[in-house]
Amino acid sequence: MAVTINTLREYKQKGEAFSALTSYDATFAQVVSEAGVDVILIGDSLGMVLQGHDSTLPVTMDQMIYHVSSVAKGNRGSLIMADMPFMTYGTTEAALENAAELMRAGAHMVKLEGTDWMTDTISALSERGVPVCAHLGLTPQFVNKFGGYKVQGRDEHAAEMMIEHACELEAAGADVLLLECVPAPLAARITQAVKAPVIGIGAGADTDGQVLVVHDMLGITTGRKPRFVKDFLADTGSVQQAVEAYVKAVRDRSFPAEEHTFKA
Numbered sequence: 001m002a003v004t005i006n007t008l009r010e011y012k013q014k015g016e017a018f019s020a021l022t023s024y025d026a027t028f029a030q031v032v033s034e035a036g037v038d039v040i041l042i043g044d045s046l047g048m049v050l051q052g053h054d055s056t057l058p059v060t061m062d063q064m065i066y067h068v069s070s071v072a073k074g075n076r077g078s079l080i081m082a083d084m085p086f087m088t089y090g091t092t093e094a095a096l097e098n099a100a101e102l103m104r105a106g107a108h109m110v111k112l113e114g115t116d117w118m119t120d121t122i123s124a125l126s127e128r129g130v131p132v133c134a135h136l137g138l139t140p141q142f143v144n145k146f147g148g149y150k151v152q153g154r155d156e157h158a159a160e161m162m163i164e165h166a167c168e169l170e171a172a173g174a175d176v177l178l179l180e181c182v183p184a185p186l187a188a189r190i191t192q193a194v195k196a197p198v199i200g201i202g203a204g205a206d207t208d209g210q211v212l213v214v215h216d217m218l219g220i221t222t223g224r225k226p227r228f229v230k231d232f233l234a235d236t237g238s239v240q241q242a243v244e245a246y247v248k249a250v251r252d253r254s255f256p257a258e259e260h261t262f263k264a
């Protein structure tokens, strides 16, 4: 049975953790979906992982469309989520046009980075049939505003703001939330505060789902390895087995462990 947003809602209701991984091509999409990963993310991380840039900002719509259509061909029933690249949703009009292109290429949902400024855009997408994931916390498209890839929501004011923004984005129509690099207690509070399924990366074990960049969980991170990364290939013999081990570890909540988590 193909995974839909209803499947993710059921997981949240039952308290069962679900898994997500990035894929950028048909072969990885097939391996990942056949291993039982619920959500495949075509992340704009491809700008760093595939293209070698030091940020996600140079990624274009044409490149995303190419990778989404490749992933769609390899997919065997996972939910396909596609990142909207930097400044392709700066206005609602642009967001509608660009989201439509990603959906035509095979995405089932789009992901946007931001806070309360994008509530109207999310409502417009949602009302027109485009499911949206709102990405909060360390939003890599804001790296130049953050001055680096830094944990977000560390002080009480920033934490309160993030909870407020999460609730506003859900009210605007976001079907899924994604929290990146936030202290685990804050991620737990947000996960409880919203009905929408919450996916975490570097957000502790209490979110409804987990996501990683597939290269990272296969141990081929170049440069500095973020704290939230675990190499699942190290203890297994193949890419297939590594992905299966990840699915199982997320399901039984043995991943992420303390060592992968930001406390405060």
Ligand SMILES: Nc1nc(=O)c2c([nH]1)NC[C@@H]1CN(c3ccc(C(=O)N[C@@H](CCC(=O)O)C(=O)O)cc3)CN21
Residues within 6 Å of the ligand: 044, 045, 048, 049, 056, 138, 140, 149, 150, 151, 181, 213, 215, 216, 221, 224, 225, 226, 227, 228
């Ligand atoms: N390979 C890869 N994996 C990713 O998870 C990823 C990408 N690329 N590219 C796009 C963004 C960038 N991401 C990053 C990059 C670095 C850190 C990092 O170095 N974090 C520090 C936290 C520093 C602090 O304490 O504030 C860490 O120790 O993990 C986190 C997320 C996540 N995304």
Ligand SMILES: CC(C)C(=O)C(=O)O
Residues within 6 Å of the ligand: 022, 041, 042, 043, 044, 045, 046, 083, 178, 180, 201, 211, 212, 213
């Ligand atoms: C790291 C995940 C959440 C992402 O947005 C990406 O791969 O681009």
Ligand SMILES: [Mg+2]
Residues within 6 Å of the ligand: 043, 044, 045, 056, 083, 140
């Ligand atoms: Mg991204």
